Amino acid sequence: MVSDSITNASIHAAPNNNNNARDVGKKKRARSAKLKQCKLDVRREQWLFQGAVKNKDCKAEQNGVVEERKDRNNHRPFGNLGMRPGGGENDGSIHHHHHHDSDLDSNSPNSLTSSVLGSNYSETNFTGSSSSSSSSGGCCSGNITEDDEGGGDDGCLDDWEAVADALAANEKPKNPCLESPPEHDPIAQSGSPQETTIGSDGPSFGVENSKPQCARTIPKASGNGLAWRPDDAFRPQSLPNLAKQVSLPNSNRKHYGCGGVPWAYSGVVSVPSSCPICYEDLDFTDTSFLPCLCGFRLCLFCHKRILEEDSRCPGCRKPYEHEPVEAEASVHGGSLTFRLPRSCSLITRS
């Protein structure tokens, strides 16, 4: 239960964070900047400490904070997942389907797949699990990155300024989350029960949710759990990439501070460093791009190509139902459009 609640919380948190980030980000930019740096430092220390000893505790706290927000927003996470069209019932069923499918896949091609693609699969799975457990902080970064990606989808890939803006907006929301965790712990607890109840509706469902969220959150989560240890080893690789790919100094630093490190780590370990489809290196945007609940990652170019063809996830062979998510993200340039889908999903759900 504990773990479940945590995962749920983290999941919920992620969407909230996004919302918050967007809503709050614009308002709080000025003020958040100061807070961020302070908190980031604090946070790092926390990570160093807790990450090594207990990842869960930190997560729980953070999750709790996140949960609060979630509670307000309620089931936004699903909206993020792209479930809106289906509605509440559909959500459950869809998730179940995923479950089955994944099982089936594993059975049929899997014997093969496991051996053949095993590397990819296992990696993704691991990330999922890790993220689920530790998603608290990660959620923020993951979501943010998604947003960025969405921007990329829109065709803004080349437009670094836009990306930078998006990053900045995202970061700001992060800070509040990061700061608040300790304070909100009690709240978080209160929130968690609700989450669990939701999960109870469909157990597999809950798990599924946690997965996708996790995947998104993976970067952070992994960062939280592993903190800096792995990071040290992998730093040399990831850092240069960051410098190259993210030309935004401010946002970049922030990311680095909050989720950047974890991200780097995850990129090396849990997240494949290259796109399994085209074998090109995944850049920052790609790394934080999680198009499918199964956790299969690929670069935006390949994703687009696949959408134009059979539109099935290479990892689980399920059709990309999450196009809405992307659409969301892509549209997200206007915050209004973004909210609309979510609110719809909320309505359908409730």
Next chain:
Amino acid sequence: MQASRARLFKEYKEVQREKVVDPDIQLVCDDSNIFKWTALIKGPSETPFEGGVFQLAFAVPEQYPLQPPQVRFLTKIFHPNVHFKTGEICLDILKNAWSPAWTLQSVCRAIIALMAHPEPDSPLNCDSGNLLRSGDLRGYYSMARMYTKLAAMPKKG
């Protein structure tokens, strides 16, 4: 450069690097055409194909990896899911279950797995499929073994 070509180049490098890793598979790219590959795979042990070396021909489409490669046996093989004359292979991952995440190498592994676990219910070789479906394992084994010896094993003397 097309994505398919780029990807095949990457796979080629990968193959060069992993040659040692999987001794059962030897993937070779055509010298002049990267869309043509051949593979030598060893028959899996504890099957009638054990000890045989089977040659596969890959024809990679331009849309690869979004489209699966076309693979067929160049070596004669008696297997319910392989057409006895053309060498065409009936394997889901080469058709509707294809995923771009698969590679030529993984396709080879899949084919080896198919050799060890035939699917007599979707036969391309009806004779072979019927033997299995009627429960005549011994008949299937001996037929497959014979063709393995005839076609896939170096002739002695």
